[in-house]
Every structure is written in C-alpha cells, then in structure tokens.
Amino acid sequence: MSNDTLTVEIWRGQEEGRFDTFQVPRMASQTVLDIVTYVQRNLDPGLSYRFACRVGVCGSCAMTVNGKPRWTCRTHVDKVADEGVLRIQPLKNLPVIRDLAVDMTDFFEKWTKAKAHFVPTETRHDEFAQVSPDDAKRKEASAGIECINCGVCYSACDTVAWLGDYLGPAALNRSWTLVNDARDGGQTERLKAVAGVGGCQSCHSHQSCFELCPKHLNPTASIAGLKRATVKAALKGDI
Amino acid sequence: MTPQRAETLEWLVQRASAAVLAICVIVHLAVIVLAVQGGVTAKEIAGRVGGSIPWLMFYSVFIIAVALHAPAGLRNILREYTPLGRRATHWVMAAVCALILVMGFRAVIGLYGLGA
Numbered sequence: 001m002s003n004d005t006l007t008v009e010i011w012r013g014q015e016e017g018r019f020d021t022f023q024v025p026r027m028a029s030q031t032v033l034d035i036v037t038y039v040q041r042n043l044d045p046g047l048s049y050r051f052a053c054r055v056g057v058c059g060s061c062a063m064t065v066n067g068k069p070r071w072t073c074r075t076h077v078d079k080v081a082d083e084g085v086l087r088i089q090p091l092k093n094l095p096v097i098r099d100l101a102v103d104m105t106d107f108f109e110k111w112t113k114a115k116a117h118f119v120p121t122e123t124r125h126d127e128f129a130q131v132s133p134d135d136a137k138r139k140e141a142s143a144g145i146e147c148i149n150c151g152v153c154y155s156a157c158d159t160v161a162w163l164g165d166y167l168g169p170a171a172l173n174r175s176w177t178l179v180n181d182a183r184d185g186g187q188t189e190r191l192k193a194v195a196g197v198g199g200c201q202s203c204h205s206h207q208s209c210f211e212l213c214p215k216h217l218n219p220t221a222s223i224a225g226l227k228r229a230t231v232k233a234a235l236k237g238d239i
Numbered sequence: 240m241t242p243q244r245a246e247t248l249e250w251l252v253q254r255a256s257a258a259v260l261a262i263c264v265i266v267h268l269a270v271i272v273l274a275v276q277g278g279v280t281a282k283e284i285a286g287r288v289g290g291s292i293p294w295l296m297f298y299s300v301f302i303i304a305v306a307l308h309a310p311a312g313l314r315n316i317l318r319e320y321t322p323l324g325r326r327a328t329h330w331v332m333a334a335v336c337a338l339i340l341v342m343g344f345r346a347v348i349g350l351y352g353l354g355a
Contacts, residue, residue: 162319196246197318197325227250234247 006081008035010047011089014096019087020044032072033061035086036100049100056214059150063100064089069155071148071214091155107151110167115193116174119186129183141180144173144222146215153209153219165198169209169219172200176222179229191230192239200226242325253311259304266297290354295347302343310335 006026009019022039033051040047051061056074063072065080066087077086094102111117122129131138153169154160160168175194178184194200200223209219233239274283288294310332317328 159319192241192243195243197242199243199246201246201250202315230243230247231251234244234251237244239241239243239247 006035006077007085008039009085009087010036010039010100011096012047012099014098017096017099026077030077032063032065032070032075032077032080032086032088035077036063036072036088047100048098057148059148062091062150062152062155064091064155069152069212071150071152074214091151093155093157093160094151102151104151107154107168107170108149111149111171111174113193114167114171114175114199115186115190116171116178117186118178118181119184119189121183121185131182135182137180137182140225141177144177144217144219147173147217148215150214152212152214156208156212158206158208159202159204163198163202166202167194167198167200169203169223172203172226173209173217173219173222176225176229179226188233188238191226191233194226195230195234195239200230203227249311252307256304256308256311259300260308263297263301263304267301285350285353288350288354290351295351298347298350299344302340302347305343306336306339309339 004026005023008022008024010022012018012020022043024035024038024043027034033054036047036049037051040049049061049063051073052058053060054073056071059071061072062069064070065072065075066085068080069091070080072088080086088100090096090100090102094104094107097103133139133142147170149170151170153173157166157169159166172194175190178190179187184190203220203223205220205224207220210217210221213219230239274287288298313335314328314332317323317331323331
C-alpha cells in the first residue's frame with residue numbers, strides 16, 4: 001500500500017452482506033466520515049450512510065470503525081487506521097437498514113420506556129426555579145447532560161447484546177440526570193421504569209460505554225447512581 | 240410487592256451476601272492454608288469443628304450467604320443466555336437455593352456432630 005492511499009473495507013447489505021474494498025486518497029486531518037463521503041461521492045454512489053452536522057453535535061454519524069463504535073465526523077483516520085486499513089461497519093446492537101445506516105427505533109423507544117423525559121411541576125406563571133451550580137445534585141446532572149444520542153454506548157454495551165430488554169447506557173444516563181433535577185415531578189414513575197429486569201440492575205459495569213463515549217460521559221457511574229436510588233426507593237416501598 | 244421492588248431487593252441481597260462472602264471466603268482460605276501445614280487429617284478437622292459452636296455459626300452464615308448469592312447470579316446468567324422468563328428463572332433460583340441449603344447444612348451439622 002502506498003502512503004497516499006488508504007485501503008477501506010465498507011460493509012454492504014443488511015444483516016447478511018459483504019465487505020467492498022476501496023482505495024481512498026489520504027489527506028491531512030482526514031476523518032472517517034470524510035472517507036465514507038469520498039467513497040459515496042466518487043467511487044460508489046449507492047453507498048448508504050447517515051450524517052448531518054459534521055462537527056460532533058448531532059450524533060447521526062456513529063459507525064463501527066475497526067471493531068469499535070465511533071463518532072466518525074470527529075474520528076481522525078490517523079488515530080484508528082494503525083494497520084493502514086480501515087474497516088467500517090454499521091453500529092452493533094441495532095438492525096441494519098442498509099450498508100452503514102441502522103434503525104435507531106429501539107434505541108429511542110428505550111428512552112421513552114426509561115421515562116427519560118422532563119416532567120414539569122410548575123407553570124409559566126411561576127417564578128424560575130433557583131438551582132445553584134454548586135448544588136450536589138445539579139453537579140450529578142451536569143456530569144451526564146451532554147449526551148448527543150449517537151448510540152455509541154448502546155452499540156458498545158455487552159449487556160444490550162445479551163439482554164434484549166435492557167434499556168441501555170444512554171437512556172439510563174438520561175434518567176439519572178432527571179433523577180437529579182430538583183424541578184422534575186416524575187421521580188417515582190421514573191425509578192419504577194429503570195428498576196428490575198432490563199433496568200439499571202442488569203448493568204454488569206463493564207464500562208465500555210465510559211471507554212467509548214465520544215463526549216467523555218460516564219454512563220456506568222450514572223447507572224450506579226440509579227442502582228443506589230432504586231434500592232433506597234425499594235427499601236421505603238416507593239416503587 | 241411490585242416486580243420492580245422485588246428485583247431491586249434481590250439485587251440488594253446479592254450485593255449484601257457478597258459482602259458477607261468476602262469475609263467468609265478469606266477466613267475459609269486462611270483456615271485451609273493453616274490447616275494443611277504438616278498435612279491434614281479427618282481427625283484434625285473433626286477435632287477443630289466437631290462440637291464447636293463458633294465454627295457451627297460461622298459455617299451456617301457462610302452457607303446462607305452462598306444460598307442467597309449464587310442463585311441470584313445463576314438467574315442473571317439464565318436470563319442472558321436462555322429464553323427462560325422471569326417466573327421460570329425464579330423457580331430455578333428457588334431450587335438451587337434449597338439445594339445449597341440442604342447440602343450445606345447436612346455437611347455442617349454432620350461435622351458438628353463429630354464432636355459430640
């Protein structure tokens with residue numbers, strides 16, 4: 001292989017499929033998404049993939065790159081193609097629609113099942129809630145709030161692969177930020193939703209979500225917080 | 240009791256029994272290492288645990304902790320590797336728990352009886 005091209009293997013098909021191999025010119029600061037876009041625009045217009053913002057905000061472009069889930073728009077080829085070969089596949093643990101695009105329906109339905117949405121307790125006529133940035137619960141919420149819903153943690157999670165009902169790191173992380181929201185009125189229902197089979201107790205703390213989260217969040221720590229919160233609620237008989 | 244509460248309390252029991260087991264296993268291993276110095280005989284074991292109330296209590300706690308801890312872990316494995324549902328895994332868990340209690344206490348009471 002010459003230094004000015006890169007061998008790229010890209011998954012084609014659905015659950016059943018094959019790898020197609022392409023030679024792509026190398027450029028400085030090239031990202032994995034740049035590579036996929038080059039292939040689609042210059043070598044094979046039929047390639048399906050998904051992206052939107054290209055700057056690490058929207059969470060649309062996650063794919064499996066050399067075996068690990070990555071946000072491709074912010075993943076430099078230099079960092080991951082150490083053998084001079086790039087193997088790009090769709091995210092794991094989600095049904096493949098075609099090529100590199102997966103169906104995210106299960107992922108987002110689990111956010112709903114985990115009651116990972118804000119339940120307001122006040123109206124527009126009330127004063128704004130005063131929450132200090134130094135408040136311990138606010139700090140817990142802030143630590144997990146920057147999730148971009150990219151699905152990297154969900155794809156990296158062994159428990160999701162083993163236990164189909166498992167809500168997954170992203171939904172549970174979002175629930176934990178809301179458990180720490182002083183303004184929220186849905187606490188008991190939320191703790192019920194994240195306890196038991198498929199809930200926070202199913203987490204094995206392998207920490208793949210923490211290792212691979214592109215936003216450097218720690219869903220494992222959030223899930224540990226939920227374990228403590230659900231135990232307290234179970235002992236009190238609240239759930 | 241709601242399924243959520245039952246599952247959460249089961250998880251707590253698994254963790255609490257693990258904490259007890261951590262101490263029991265250390266004592267158990269230490270006794271094995273000390274007891275085998277110069278060879279171990281049935282007579283020596285009978286002399287140590289036979290008729291001893293403290294050892295009877297220690298091994299009783301040990302067995303109860305195992306009987307609570309191991310079935311919970313096996314249940315998680317069954318859930319992740321087999322299509323068994325919640326109810327089925329409960330029965331498997333109860334059977335394993337009963338088996339450990341019966342076998343464990345049979346051994347512990349038998350050894351205690353050697354000192355009588």
